[in-house]
Amino acid sequence: MFHLTYEFKLKPTRAQIGIFEDWLEQCRRVYNYALCERKDWIKSRSCRINACSLHSEYIIPADTPRPTYFNQSERLTQVKKKYPELSTVAAQVLQQTLKRLEKAFVAMWELKHGFPRFKKLGKMRSFVFPLLKGNSIQKRRIKLPKIGWVKFHQSREIPDSGVVKQAHIIKRASGWYVLLIVQWNVDVPQPIPHGEAVGIDVGLTSFIATSNGLTLKRPRFFVDAQSKLKLLQKRVSRKRIGSNNSKKAQKKVAKFHEYIARCRKDWHSKLSHQICNDVGMVFVENLNLVGLSRGILGKHCLDAGFGQFFNILQQTCLKRGVYFQKVDSRKTSQICPNCGTDTGKKELSERTHICLNCGYSNDRDVAAAQVVLVRGLAAVGHTVKMLAEGKFVGIPKTQESPNF
Known part of the structure; x- marks a missing residue:
């Protein structure tokens, strides 16, 4: 089905x-x-x-x-x-x-x-x-x-x-x-690993950084609209509760919230199609989105909408025949993608990855995306090996047919 x-x-x-x-x-x-x-x-x-x-x-x-x-x-x-x-x-x-x-x-x-x-x-x-x-x-x-x-x-x-x-x-x-x-009443085949692969790291400084060097600044949909939203909410507070003018003012606030959500969803959709161009495999981090939303930067994480972006990207990959998989997100910013050495925890102010073992240096987010790519290719290699040996490999939960 x-x-x-x-x-x-x-x-x-x-x-x-x-x-x-x-x-x-x-x-x-x-x-x-x-x-x-x-x-x-x-x-x-x-x-x-x-x-x-x-x-x-x-x-x-x-x-x-x-x-x-x-x-x-x-x-x-x-x-x-x-x-x-x-x-x-x-x-x-x-x-x-x-x-x-x-x-x-x-x-x-x-x-x-x-x-x-x-x-x-x-x-x-x-x-x-x-x-x-x-x-x-x-x-x-x-x-x-x-x-x-x-x-x-x-x-x-x-x-x-x-x-x-x-x-x-x-x-x-x-x-x-x-x-x-x-x-x-048909069974849609899941995309198989093929073609060029790309790893994606998400963050608040750069919304995404890909393993091939693409970085995009995070658009602040809600934060930039706060001044206008504050004005609309102030108008609601000045109206008599239960009056028609109060209901009209509340409807304007609700419409503005819906406008912000639609802008975010439209941007995520366009970005997902841009990522799927000329690639056959997409790997992303399996993040704890609930934990991020409850942290000190929870407001900005919710504004970025990482969960919605991953869902839309997965749906786009399914429609365009691109293999999609989530990989382990632990220590992606601490591992060197060139030699695999643990370089230690970095402060948020450190925006450059420098490995003292092999001398590899790159943008911090791009290096993390390359680590995601390495882990994804390792997982894909294990899957292909099991298929070649004739063993059954179940479809991961991240590849179920979504409703879109």
């Missing part, structure tokens, strides 16, 4: 916008109610057996099962009788809201994310139709269950060979959008 995601801007009528807004509110209530059930169950099991809190304690019968996606979905029918407004929303949309909560708890357990939070009014901004019937898209229109035909701006054609499986409706500052997940 191969999936692609197509994004289009919707052109709903006022009545349809009212339905979208009502559905988002109903999904928010279901999400918060289900989260409250889970939170109360967890708190009722957190007290000691032989003692209770002096203030208060959650008491739930011992035989009450733990709330999960399955038993909460089964109770949706009973809840609809108590709250008739939930019947106006498609049942599958509410089920996907509960599945969204389940994914949040799985991310908390497995990925060490924080405990899921309740969503305030207006914070629920998307809902999903997991299944669409055949011929649901005709002449720049999409047919949504219980809503009907909704027009959208079709900026590119959807191949007839694919089947539209899901529709994800998203509310943004610039309008309503739909993400269509198209499925093909």
